[in-house]
Amino acid sequence: MKATGIIVEYNPFHNGHLLHLQEARKRTKADVIIAVMSGSFLQRGEPALLPKWERAQMAIDAGVDLIVELPFSFATQQAAIFANGAVEILDALGVQSLFFGSENGDAQTFSKVAKLITEQSAQFKAIIRRFLDNKTNSYASAWHAAINELAPDLTLDLAQPNNILGFHYTLAVIEQKKRIEIATMPRQSAAYHEQKPTHQSIASATSIRSMLLANDWKSVRQYVPGTTLTILQEYRETHSFITWQDFWPLLKYQLVITPTKQLQNIRGISEGIENRLQQAGIRATNFDEFLKHATTKRYSDSRIKRTSLQVLAKQTSPKENYIRLLGMSAIGQQYLRQVKKDITLPLISTASKASPTLLNNDIRATKLYSLAPTLENQFLRDFHTPPYRKKP
Amino acid sequence: MKATGIIVEYNPFHNGHLLHLQEARKRTKADVIIAVMSGSFLQRGEPALLPKWERAQMAIDAGVDLIVELPFSFATQQAAIFANGAVEILDALGVQSLFFGSENGDAQTFSKVAKLITEQSAQFKAIIRRFLDNKTNSYASAWHAAINELAPDLTLDLAQPNNILGFHYTLAVIEQKKRIEIATMPRQSAAYHEQKPTHQSIASATSIRSMLLANDWKSVRQYVPGTTLTILQEYRETHSFITWQDFWPLLKYQLVITPTKQLQNIRGISEGIENRLQQAGIRATNFDEFLKHATTKRYSDSRIKRTSLQVLAKQTSPKENYIRLLGMSAIGQQYLRQVKKDITLPLISTASKASPTLLNNDIRATKLYSLAPTLENQFLRDFHTPPYRKKP
CATH class of the missing domain: 3.40.50 (Rossmann fold)
Structure with a gap:
């Protein structure tokens, strides 16, 4: 089968x-x-x-x-x-x-970009680092810009959410050396x-x-x-139906009561994001307010939510x-x-x-x-x- | 003055x-x-x-x-x-x-009992240990019984809550060698x-x-x-007005999400009481239910509440x-x-x-x-x- x-x-x-x-x-x-x-x-x-x-x-x-x-x-x-x-x-x-x-809708393009990045991995990482040195860039935008710089003729717009995911699926298949055919539809x-x-x-x-x-x-x-x-x-x-609002009192509690040093052991916490989360946690009275206080150009909405979830679930190691x-x-x-x-x-x-x-x-x-x-x-x-x- | x-x-x-x-x-x-x-x-x-x-x-x-x-x-x-x-x-x-x-109402009695216990400290501790070996005794009841055994003629009923506190005030004054006069009223x-x-x-x-x-x-x-x-x-x-019920969702969360090993670092956690708290936390849907599930003859209502509070407040060292x-x-x-x-x-x-x-x-x-x-x-x-x- x-x-x-x-x-x-x-x-x-x-x-x-x-x-x-x-x-x-x-x-x-x-x-x-x-x-x-x-x-x-x-x-x-x-x-x-x-x-x-x-x-x-x-x-x-x-x-x-x-x-x-x-x-x-x-x-x-x-x-x-x-x-x-x-x-x-x-x-x-x-x-x-x-x-x-x-x-994008074209499997070939995904494969080409993913292969290029795998082959030129060191160069790619160097470009990413350069973009991240500009503190207003998020990881996603740094990736996007790095791919554009490395392969300007491959038209894969990684600002599009489904292109990003598809690209990472393709990259994972190549990096893990799996014999899986990639197929996509627009x-x-x-x-x-x-x-x-x-x-x-x-x-x-x-x-x-x-x-x-x-x-x-x-x-x-x-x-x-x-x-x-x-x-x-x-x-x-x-x-x-369940939303973040159901967990907001627990997140606020965890952010408020956990010593900053302990937060630093949690997966996804780096670069002082823990201070940002704690300050936003103290100020906010609901989850939307919290997001508004915590999000910046560098720390996207998703990054804040993912990190908050790790804090809430006390995740430490994969x-x-x-x-x-x-x-x-x-x-x-x-x-x-x-x-x-x-x-x-x-x-x-x-x-x-x-x-x-x-x-x-x-x-x-x-x-x-x-x-x-x-x-x-x-x-x-x-x-x-x-x-x-x-x-x- | x-x-x-x-x-x-x-x-x-x-x-x-x-x-x-x-x-x-x-x-x-x-x-x-x-x-x-x-x-x-x-x-x-x-x-x-x-x-x-x-x-x-x-x-x-x-x-x-x-x-x-x-x-x-x-x-x-x-x-x-x-x-x-x-x-x-x-x-x-x-x-x-x-x-x-x-x-009790008599300062003399408090002083006499406290002095006796200070002077016969080793003996007193041995009696306490003996009473605690019986797993159905609480700390309070072991104290009470030990004092009755050591000083049967001093009529200080330590099953009475204000006698207990007054006794400990007196004991603290004596042990800390403070020059403070003890006075009490019925x-x-x-x-x-x-x-x-x-x-x-x-x-x-x-x-x-x-x-x-x-x-x-x-x-x-x-x-x-x-x-x-x-x-x-x-x-x-x-x-x-504020009651434990205000903190119940946070306590339940903390009990449910914290690995048992981590709970063991919290002040007041010993003898496996952490398992009791976690099991009661999972079963209960409000604080009164939780107390009912967690309390035993050995672990009094106050002991459970005090320990829960340490869990909630993440207290580790005095x-x-x-x-x-x-x-x-x-x-x-x-x-x-x-x-x-x-x-x-x-x-x-x-x-x-x-x-x-x-x-x-x-x-x-x-x-x-x-x-x-x-x-x-x-x-x-x-x-x-x-x-x-x-x-x-």
Whole structure:
């Protein structure tokens, strides 16, 4: 069976994702689609709107064959680390292709740029350093500028969020020397950050989240598959959607009570960002205010959120990678049986049976997520829930 | 001028305290009454119902001449440490007498028992250890039993809360070799833990707190001086009273997210109590539930609350003592000028001008207290507030 990997957050799963999924299957002639998904917390340093179990079910019900969790240590980090973790998992699961949506839409361009950077790594790093010496540059803008300087004729605009991710996926495949084919399609409609939908059936996840938080189900219904809608509605009947605001009192407490020296041991804390976070924490009375106080040109919104999340989750050191199974279709299950003996990373079906040392960081992240008031009764859910199976 | 010291919490100041204050002045023939008061958090491991500034004002308005804060490191500890810190401060301020209320009411008995224990210290400790080997005994009950065994003819009932405190004050005076005279009066009416008042004008602080939390001002008015009532009412117009419930989400978070090994570094954590706290923290959905789950015969309610407070405030090591001035009358001010040059501990009038190293633990405690939602706008109050002076 031919497997194709996709890297997702599904926050929540919508029509754009469905299109991406169908195209992945068609364009790479895949028998099996394997998705690696962020768990409770996402790459932009935010909590997911609803738990990973509901999101995994959306994916399987909409046609994904196998969905596994990207561990917290990778999922909540900058694009390079995020991509490295996800590619490692997909390769361990034996995918032949990696498919992603991008503003650029041309796989060749991604491969060329990634190869160039790998070959001229020292030179590239020197350019990055030079750009970062200008204190107003963020990491992302330094990368962008460095690539433009090194390969001015390769038109890959790394200011575009999906190009950045796709580029890092490609780079991870090359750096890890994986034999995975890169495939991409141009993204349809709906710019990433757009708050308002621009197309009849496709809207960005950001705008769908706004609709959900505003309880505007009439609009939501237009942009998500029926399977997603059902899961969202069932969830919302008994729970609220989760946002940073749920964790703001805890973040403020942690920033206020932790000695600055202790903050310096936390992953992602460097260059005095800890002082910035603490000062903003003391001044602010809600999370949006905090972000406004803490963000600068150099420290993007995402950087502040990611670092705050590490502070909140008391993350200190990255852990080894592993495969946490969240859900599967009949075909996914069949595929898993077939490749099981060749899987090169630990495979975990139920957390309560796995090594606590391995899961340490994710157990902490799960506990943290469960502190959102609406999840009060789900504290141990993550330890005992078996992977979701599609009803036949 | 002759100064007498009293050791108080004033949570809040009531008619019983007024009586105690008047008797202290009369019976010890004092020109100046100096009170050492717990700050934001109290000896039983609880937050004070309202900030120390309001409580200091109550004291000065009712006739105390000088009120200083007992630092967090002493104020929130078991009776022996609490007493040691307070006696050290009173002695540094030059008091000739120490006056307290007690169920026993006879200063001679306190002195005799304290001397006996000091003289037979090794023997006493051996008895304590023996009682503690029985895992169902608490520290308090082991002390009580040990004293009964060593001095069966001295009728000092250390199961009584005010006897325990008075005994530790006396012991601290003897152990620190201070030249301070001990004086006590029998406590009037209102048993310490009583929820319902038993006397026409005197009720326990516990029952007055219940009335305040129930907004029962008609009852409150009967049991507190007019000066206290005004301060309480003014405070309540713009704020809520503060309880453990305000800090419960933060405690739960800290218990859930902190690795057990890290909890073991916190002051007061021993004998595996950290596991008990974490398990209770995961199960409970509010502070009362948590207490119910965590408390045993060996780990009293107060022990659990005190330890939880250390976890919450991230206290690791005790600091040296100092005198933080909270308020003074004209006479108090005059007295302070007179003794200033002889004071043997650092004297702090405004926190923002003091050494942060010295104040470290109390700054953290103040920040923690200010995280109570109702105090949102008071975050920096403690750093800039000058001592309260009685309006002439």
